[in-house]
Amino acid sequence: MTQPLALGIDIGGTNTAYGIVNRRGDILHKGSMPTTGHATVQEYIEALKGELLPLIDRFGRDEIEGVGVGAPNGNYYTGEILFAPNLPWKGAAIPLVKMLNEALGLPCKLTNDANAAALGEMMYGAARGMKDFVVVTLGTGVGSGFVANGQLIYGHDGFAGEFGHMISVRDGRKCGCGRKGCLEAYCSATGIVATAEEWLTEDNSPSLLRGKEGKLTARDLHEAALRGDVMALQIFEYTGKILGQTLADMVVVTSPQTIVFFGGLAHAGDILFRHVRYYMEESMLNIFKDKVAFLQSALPDADAAILGASALVW
Amino acid sequence: MTQPLALGIDIGGTNTAYGIVNRRGDILHKGSMPTTGHATVQEYIEALKGELLPLIDRFGRDEIEGVGVGAPNGNYYTGEILFAPNLPWKGAAIPLVKMLNEALGLPCKLTNDANAAALGEMMYGAARGMKDFVVVTLGTGVGSGFVANGQLIYGHDGFAGEFGHMISVRDGRKCGCGRKGCLEAYCSATGIVATAEEWLTEDNSPSLLRGKEGKLTARDLHEAALRGDVMALQIFEYTGKILGQTLADMVVVTSPQTIVFFGGLAHAGDILFRHVRYYMEESMLNIFKDKVAFLQSALPDADAAILGASALVW
Numbered sequence: 001m002t003q004p005l006a007l008g009i010d011i012g013g014t015n016t017a018y019g020i021v022n023r024r025g026d027i028l029h030k031g032s033m034p035t036t037g038h039a040t041v042q043e044y045i046e047a048l049k050g051e052l053l054p055l056i057d058r059f060g061r062d063e064i065e066g067v068g069v070g071a072p073n074g075n076y077y078t079g080e081i082l083f084a085p086n087l088p089w090k091g092a093a094i095p096l097v098k099m100l101n102e103a104l105g106l107p108c109k110l111t112n113d114a115n116a117a118a119l120g121e122m123m124y125g126a127a128r129g130m131k132d133f134v135v136v137t138l139g140t141g142v143g144s145g146f147v148a149n150g151q152l153i154y155g156h157d158g159f160a161g162e163f164g165h166m167i168s169v170r171d172g173r174k175c176g177c178g179r180k181g182c183l184e185a186y187c188s189a190t191g192i193v194a195t196a197e198e199w200l201t202e203d204n205s206p207s208l209l210r211g212k213e214g215k216l217t218a219r220d221l222h223e224a225a226l227r228g229d230v231m232a233l234q235i236f237e238y239t240g241k242i243l244g245q246t247l248a249d250m251v252v253v254t255s256p257q258t259i260v261f262f263g264g265l266a267h268a269g270d271i272l273f274r275h276v277r278y279y280m281e282e283s284m285l286n287i288f289k290d291k292v293a294f295l296q297s298a299l300p301d302a303d304a305a306i307l308g309a310s311a312l313v314w
Numbered sequence: 315m316t317q318p319l320a321l322g323i324d325i326g327g328t329n330t331a332y333g334i335v336n337r338r339g340d341i342l343h344k345g346s347m348p349t350t351g352h353a354t355v356q357e358y359i360e361a362l363k364g365e366l367l368p369l370i371d372r373f374g375r376d377e378i379e380g381v382g383v384g385a386p387n388g389n390y391y392t393g394e395i396l397f398a399p400n401l402p403w404k405g406a407a408i409p410l411v412k413m414l415n416e417a418l419g420l421p422c423k424l425t426n427d428a429n430a431a432a433l434g435e436m437m438y439g440a441a442r443g444m445k446d447f448v449v450v451t452l453g454t455g456v457g458s459g460f461v462a463n464g465q466l467i468y469g470h471d472g473f474a475g476e477f478g479h480m481i482s483v484r485d486g487r488k489c490g491c492g493r494k495g496c497l498e499a500y501c502s503a504t505g506i507v508a509t510a511e512e513w514l515t516e517d518n519s520p521s522l523l524r525g526k527e528g529k530l531t532a533r534d535l536h537e538a539a540l541r542g543d544v545m546a547l548q549i550f551e552y553t554g555k556i557l558g559q560t561l562a563d564m565v566v567v568t569s570p571q572t573i574v575f576f577g578g579l580a581h582a583g584d585i586l587f588r589h590v591r592y593y594m595e596e597s598m599l600n601i602f603k604d605k606v607a608f609l610q611s612a613l614p615d616a617d618a619a620i621l622g623a624s625a626l627v628w
Contacts, residue, residue: 073601083600132470146567148467148474155462155569156446157605162566165599167559170484177599245481252476253460253567255469285479285491287387287396291471 005064007052007106008310010113010302011035011071013086013140016048017302020059021310025124027303029055041089041099049103056104066107067100068312070116070305072141077158079110086141086176109312113137113305114161115152117262117297118145120308126260126298134256135297136163136247139263141176142184142191146254164188168246187243189218189264195235196221207231218265225271236268240275247276248283251292262297262304269296319378321366321420322624324427324616325349325385327400327454330362331616334373335624339438341617343369355403355413363417370418380421381414382626384430384619386455391472393424399490400455423626427451427619428475429466431576431611432459434622440574440612448570449611450477450561453577455490456498456505460568478502482560501557503532503578509549510535521545532579539585550582554589561590562597565606576611576618583610 005028009018012035019030033051038044056064073084079097081087101108111119118135121127127135131150137143142164146153153160164184165177172181173194185191193216200213208224209216209231224232247259265272273294281289297304319342323332326349333344347365352358370378387398393411395401415422425433432449435441441449445464451457456478460467467474478498479491486495487508499505507530514527522538523530523545538546561573579586587608595603611618 132474144567148462148469149465151463151465153462153568156571157569157602159601160446160462160567160569162569162599162601165566166563167597170559179597179599245484249480249563250567252479253458253474253564254467255471255474255476257470283481283493285476285493287473287476288471 003063005059006310006313007056007064007067008306008308008313009048009067009069010116010305010309011069011074011087012113012305013072017306018052018055019303019306019310020055020064021307023314025307027306028059030302030306031055032302036088038088041094044089045099045103048100052104056106061106064106066109066313067104068116068309069096069100069108069110070113070309071096071110072113072143073159074110074112075158076109076111076115076154079108081110082159083177111152111154111312112143112145112159112161114143115145115154116308116312117143117304118147118152118308119311120299120304120306121260121262121297122147123311124299124307125304126295127258130257132254132256133258133260134163134250134254135260135262137263138188138261138265140189142188146256148254163246163250166246166249168242183242183246187239187246187265192218192221192235192239192265195238196232199231199235203231205231218268222268222271225268233271236272237275240272241279244276244279244281245283247280248285251280251288252285255288256292258293258295260295260297263301266296317377319373320624320627321370321378321381322620322622322627323362323381323383324430324619324623325383325388325401326427326619327386331620332366332369333617333620333624334369334378335621337628339621341620342373344616344620345369346616350402352402355408358403359413359417362414366418370420375420378420380423380627381418382430382623383410383414383422383424384427384623385410385424386427386457387473388424388426389472390423390425390429390468393422395424396473397491425466425468425623425626426457426459426473426475428457429459429468430622430626431457431618432461432466432622433625434613434618434620435574435576435611436461437625438613438621439618440609441572444571446568446570447572447574448477448564448568449574449576451577452502452575452579454503456502460570462568477560477564480560480563482556497556497560501553501560501579506532506535506549506553506579509552510546513545513549517545519545532582536582536585539582547585550586551589554586555593558590558593558595559597561594562599565594565602566599569602570606572607572609574609574611577615580610
């Protein structure tokens with residue numbers, strides 16, 4: 001074995017990204033395929049196998065120490081994906097580690113996508129050398145990975161870190177998890193679009209967003225806000241307020257040095273984060289005021305997820 | 315040195331309890347004195363010194379490895395008590411470790427009272443052998459100690475675990491910390507009394523609590539509820555609902571195996587905890603439903619705090 005390698009796989013709601021990674025965090029090869037569009041999880045695994053087996057042969061089966069996977073609601077202890085509202089295969093437990101292990105013939109480990117991102121940031125990214133931090137992923141959903149005393153917190157069942165399912169608005173908007181008012185229902189890419197669709201219906205004020213009802217994206221909102229659209233700017237303030245207030249509730253429990261933001265909506269920059277910062281500090285217990293730093297992930301989105309997933313192997 | 319000993323001190327809002335403890339967790343001697351009634355923190359330390367020096371002489375200065383202290387807002391890293399709303403000495407930082415070290419001539423360590431309780435439960439109590447659990451103290455205030463991967467979580471600043479200051483009711487009742495709607499403002503012994511005082515003013519329905527306005531205690535409420543008083547029973551349901559909903563938000567982040575309840579209000583038993591359990595499960599994310607056990611501290615209140623504080627020494 002010349003140089004130990006790992007195969008990192010990030011299963012997102014829309015795309016699955018994968019890469020061959022060495023111990024230093026160099027991605028030697030990467031690729032992606034759609035997560036959606038497969039009738040069953042078996043067909044998805046077959047398609048993934050079709051992508052990965054040639055890659056494993058190319059880099060040499062003996063060189064690859066194992067496969068690390070990050071996926072929504074992925075459980076480190078059981079190797080299963082359980083009730084993932086943002087994946088096409090809903091419902092019961094999917095024995096992903098077992099299926100992938102059979103398909104690829106390599107040892108396999110699983111954790112949730114946000115935990116994988118936290119591992120990637122700790123080993124190769126913005127959180128290098130930190131012992132107490134949180135990664136918050138603002139993508140299709142809202143996820144989080146908590147590191148305390150330099151260790152990822154899995155909790156008793158392997159499901160710790162579901163920050164996106166703290167209740168931000170009691171009896172609020174319906175969430176994909178079946179409950180009401182979760183942070184994710186407001187502060188994910190889909191959540192902010194839902195806010196815009198609601199406001200466009202309830203309000204008659206002019207906006208660049210009009211005419212796009214029913215097919216709005218978070219990117220449309222960001223572009224309208226950059227052009228000074230008042231409604232779009234107010235939607236970012238509303239979203240930032242909910243995220244900031246909920247972060248303040250999370251900080252009192254875990255006391256992180258830094259919160260690293262990651263995922264599509266994290267790129268909204270100051271348009272979102274000046275409000276997140278303002279409302280977080282406004283709601284913050286005095287002993288934590290002005291102490292918690294915000295960072296944006298220093299790694300390209302796909303890379304961090306692949307690196308983090310691969311870090312499960314080492 | 316025949317048998318190594320530790321001096322454990324628990325500084326509460328009303329009383330300070332202390333004890334000489336061996337490594338097995340036997341309390342060889344214990345005592346207490348009022349925390350209140352001293353004009354300054356210096357006078358308090360002088361009074362404490364007057365109690366402790368004879369004890370240290372009696373057990374032998376050379377036998378005592380050190381002093382462990384649990385106190386509200388006690389910081390493990392700095393040795394200071396900061397902004398403790400439930401202690402008589404408010405305001406700036408109190409360098410407790412430095413003061414006690416000078417007064418007693420022994421090495422000294424500090425953490426907050428709930429972290430000390432968590433250490434006590436892990437080493438000698440209901441959480442023996444558990445790696446992921448939370449101790450929630452329901453006393454004058456609401457505190458918590460989080461253990462993950464078998465380690466107490468101090469967080470970056472040493473202040474992690476302030477579960478009592480999660481915002482349970484947005485823009486709700488004023489809390490001692492200066493903000494509004496904290497869990498502690500509703501679900502501590504003082505919080506439940508505040509609810510009763512409010513309800514007695516706003517409502518005319520008959521209750522055994524009438525006539526005690528302005529001097530009610532949590533014990534009065536418990537006794538009235540045990541006698542079937544409708545208002546007292548409803549106050550326990552209201553309090554249990556807020557605690558249960560806020561616990562559900564905490565569980566999604568930390569995924570504990572067990573929540574150990576501790577402190578005066580924890581003795582309310584089923585009158586409170588059937589509501590806590592019901593509303594926690596009602597608000598719970600599906601992957602955590604019916605998984606988190608409730609336990610009452612297996613140690614007498616004063617003992618657990620002394621044992622936990624002493625555990626800082628080992």
